[in-house]
Amino acid sequence: MTKTEIKALIEAGLPGARAEVSGDDGQHFEAEVTFAGFAGKPMLQQHRMVYGTLGERMGREIHALQLKTRAP
Numbered sequence: 001m002t003k004t005e006i007k008a009l010i011e012a013g014l015p016g017a018r019a020e021v022s023g024d025d026g027q028h029f030e031a032e033v034t035f036a037g038f039a040g041k042p043m044l045q046q047h048r049m050v051y052g053t054l055g056e057r058m059g060r061e062i063h064a065l066q067l068k069t070r071a072p
Contacts, residue, residue, distance in 0.1 A: 001061040003029060006054070013053025027063035039071040 003021040006029055010019040014035050023029035031050070038046045046069040051058055058065065 001026065001029075001057060006031065006062065006065075009057075010050060010053045014049065027061075029062060029064070030066040030068075032068045034070055034072050036072055038069055043069065 003023055007019045007021045010021075010031065010033060011017050014033070014037060016037070017033055017035035019031055019033045021029055021031045033046075033050055035046075035049075037049070041049075047067050050067055050069060051065075054062060054065070
């Protein structure tokens with residue numbers, strides 16, 4: 001996986017979201033995701049929403065993803 005692919009998956013899975021993804025080793029990444037749909041939701045639920053966009057890639061192609069989420 002590349003950071004560009006992860007960004008595209010997150011933004012496709014959460015329409016209207018803006019994701020900034022970094023990480024250069026191909027397995028460990030950091031993402032900062034801004035999405036209006038996060039408003040009023042606890043952080044755990046926000047993170048689950050992001051992980052849901054990545055599906056089975058988590059734990060396989062993506063070993064670790066450190067998240068920061070927020071509503072605009």
